Amino acid sequence: MSGIVRNITNNELYVYLGDNKYRNLRTGGEGEVTPNMAKKVFKINVECTIIYNENPLLENLIKELNLKIEK
DSSP states (O other): OOOOEEETTTTEEEEEEEOOOOOOTOOOEEEEEEEEHHHHEOOOHHHOOOOEEEETHHHHHHHHHTTTOOO
């Protein structure tokens, strides 16, 4: 199961890949974020996590439609 987080500064959704690595669901960009920084900029989104794990094509939809999440 993959966890989905929202960047609180820009409302981008990221999937947690493990080992402090995250992938932006809209752009596909990946990077490492320290645990301290992650606590400051990411909020876990339980609803998106459930939907993402039940619908593997959600990432393609987000990319194709260039979607961001609203608070």
